[in-house]
Amino acid sequence: MAEEQNWEETNNHTPCANNCGFFGSPTTLNLCSKCYKDHCVKEQHMSTAKIAVEKSFSQPQHQIESSSSPSSSSLATALAPVSTDSVVAVKSQPRNRCGSCKRRVGLTGFTCRCGTTFCGTHRYPEQHACTFDFKTMGKEAIAKANPVVKGVKLEKI
Incomplete structure (x- = not known):
């Protein structure tokens, strides 16, 4: 045909x-x-x-x-x-991958204070060698929340 x-x-x-x-x-x-x-x-x-x-x-x-x-x-x-x-x-960098192991994280990714997204394993600062200074931030927060209270000096008689 x-x-x-x-x-x-x-x-x-x-x-x-x-x-x-x-x-x-x-x-x-x-x-x-x-x-x-x-x-x-x-x-x-x-x-x-x-x-x-x-x-x-x-x-x-x-x-x-x-x-x-x-x-x-x-x-x-x-x-x-x-x-x-x-x-x-x-x-421009894809935000759906872990910053340490490059594993896909999707919607379950954790954004650290250093600005990078991590998987569940690397979400803690100790696990991904975080560059954010938590110690200084904590000191500033405590200083702001607890101002120094000083009494007025007494005049000598």
């Missing part, structure tokens, strides 16, 4: 190039649809970052040519978009 309709079975079932378990196609660079979408988004971010870097390097040079002493605020505004994007990318 396939011969009558000139139908050929395509053998384009190649695994995704990222080894995610799905099948890719030659039109999507042998990537599955999700990996191809991620690839396109990554390329778009790279191109915008490249343009921002080129802009930050070229803008101060033009200002130096046009004026003999560029203002520091104009240099700061030219470099600001690049530096804030890189800082945000560096500081």
